[in-house]
Amino acid sequence: MATTAPTFLQKPVDPARSNSGRSGPSALSRFARRTVFIIGGIVAVALIYTAVKAMGHATGGTWPFTSMPLPFSTDDVTMPPVMDIVLRFGQPQRTGDPKNLTMWILEAMLFTFREAFVGFIIGIIIGMAIALIMLRTRWLERGVMPWVIVSQTVPLIALAPVVVAFGNQIKVPLFSWQQWMSVALIATYLTFFPVAVNGLRGLKSPTPLALDFMRTNAASGNATLWKLRMPAAVPFLIPALKLAATASVVGAIVGEISAGVRGGLGRLLIDYSAQYLSDPSRLYCVVIGAALLGVLFVALINVTDLLLMRNRPREAR
Amino acid sequence: MTTADTTTPAIEIQGVGMVFNGGRPNEVTALTDIDLTVQAGEFISLIGPSGCGKSTLMRIVGDLETPTSGAVRVNGKDPRQARLDHDYGMAFQQAGLFDWRTVSANIELPLELMKWNKARRQTRSSELLDLVHLADFGAMRPWELSGGMQQRVAIARALAASPGLLLMDEPFGALDEMTRERMQGELVRICAETGATVIFVTHSIPEAVYLSDRVVVMSARPGQITDVIPVALGERNEDTREDPTFFASITTVREALRGAPAPAVTGSNSVDIS
């Protein structure tokens, strides 16, 4: 009788819980709290940055009350003042340019986002395809998984030029391969991995009980996949998608830099770092833009998460 | 779904044996020489010490395992064919409902797999919700229900396609005594209404006696049937539990279990006698 669980271990009916998913007032207050935390965090970072700068300025570049030099310079070139960086967003990219820097960065973010997002979607498709192949037999899993892992040890810097060179060789009628597509593929390369690994775990997560149930009801392989394995994989895929989202932005930026693609954040980073000494704040602005793009992408996944998981038990979220 | 006439037994088990991992060091003989015939509409309980092969026998009938020897016919068919014909409904110790589906959608899943259209499925699921007294809970999620309610949903799901044959493996094993007795009452009523044939695995002697037309007593190492005890209690109701015949049958089953060679019997079956 070791299997008999006492009643108190079972989930009771709790009317208060019944309608409180992530929607409603609790979700809103959670959102508000999170916003406060984020803004607070940004303010804290700005304050610490300014304080470190002020300290370096006061001591002349040493630790307070010592002659030990700080490990970095706090001058206005290395660490432009916070206000300079903030104000820089509103100024023209370079003198005489009618567009201000914010517009340039927003356009670059959009451009890079397109590459990252296309790469991300293709990565999900490829990742799930690989997961489904590995699901078929233990043999295939043993054969494929090592390659999936090895693929991630190839440095992106080495891979990117190869992908670009390959892309440039593609000649299909009625289709012209664009450079940004190569960049998207590079993003795909970083994206498919977490999806394949977590996707496989998720697809394998149904209990023998659930699988027996499908079998008893003469469910086809397809029905078992769509009505059991796929829904069961969703909670496993969400964290993978968050990882993939940030990775795809990194992949896209690195891809742009190695492919020499114009129009995205990668190009701005290269250009602005070349002119860093004359205009340091500008590079900081692009870095902030790149970070923001990653954050927005993850926020998009969080919304998807809310939609997909709105009807799941809290423990599974 | 049953097409069996009175001459075809619902289940015929002949000389069934089951050896897991045959020829390897971890070889287990789970069942030897099982013979059992179950008539359509009969309620049969399997009782015996842990590991005597009750679940395995049930799984063989339900085509979840293939016996290593002997033959099984279900409604005169191969178990695999019976499974493909949706002749079975199954319920286990855990409800095993799908979190991402509402209670109704869980009940409708077997019907979805049989390609019923939506309107028909909805009619059927609301019928079943009434049957298990959960009419107001169809739109809820399984995890919002108590264990007993989840188990009732699982039973409704097992009944969805009106299978002629219900296979239940300790379906009330995780419930407290009060809920359990109420569920037994409901199961008796449901079986009377649907005329289903039931194979019911349990650890509880009173439960087996209360529910069954015949109690099949098994022993371990090797798993085999040692006794088949008919229970003549007539129509079950709340007074049945106080009926002298009820206690007499409990004693008979308990003695049959004691008589079984495995010494573990008394320990594992004394729990529910109160």
Ligand SMILES: Nc1ncnc2c1ncn2[C@@H]1O[C@H](COP(=O)(O)OP(=O)(O)O)[C@@H](O)[C@H]1O
């Ligand atoms: N898939 C399996 N592989 C190996 N051994 C098994 C398997 N299923 C059951 N057994 C063994 O068969 C015997 C009977 O198990 P089971 O039918 O679950 O017993 P019961 O349900 O009566 O407790 C046990 O010794 C168990 O370890």
Ligand SMILES: [Mg+2]
């Ligand atoms: Mg068992």
